[in-house]
Amino acid sequence: MLQIRWNEKYHLGIECVDEEHKQLVEVINSCFNSILHQDNVLIKASANQVIKSVHEHFASEEELMRKCSFDGLLEHMNEHQKLCLLMEDGIQQALSLKTGEEIKEFVEGMIMQFFHHIIEEDSKFLETYQQHQILSR
Secondary structure, three states, X not given: OOOOOOOHHHOOOOHHHHHHHHHHHHHHHHHHHHHHOOOHHHHHHHHHHHHHHHHHHHHHHHHHHHHOOXXXXXXXXXXXXXXXXXXXXXXXXXXXXXXHHHHHHHHHXXXXXXXXXXXXXXXXXXXXXXXXXXXXX
16 A cells, blocks of 8 residues: 655644645545555545645645745745646546556655655745744744
């Protein structure tokens, strides 16, 4: 069974965002496992849940960025749009793959994109968030 394993190195230090990232990991794991097990009923339900959860998380994250007057908000929103399209297209692609090895390779690529976004893109917001927290006290 292929699982994304949460590691503290993915922890940003923004509690609400970190919790949402952990929840997304659980939802994505559920979806990928239903694909690997070729359970068509669960695949559709879990794929829809992934897409819904990703959109909700991005909206929440963007609202937090807006409240903190993050200068990189528009660029980050564009990254979110790209990642949503990648996820939506990716789920459709995964459904067309035939062998477990093809699916595993594909899923690993999707996982890499997910963690790249957390490490490279979300971390750009951390300094602004911390500064906002200091000023809010």
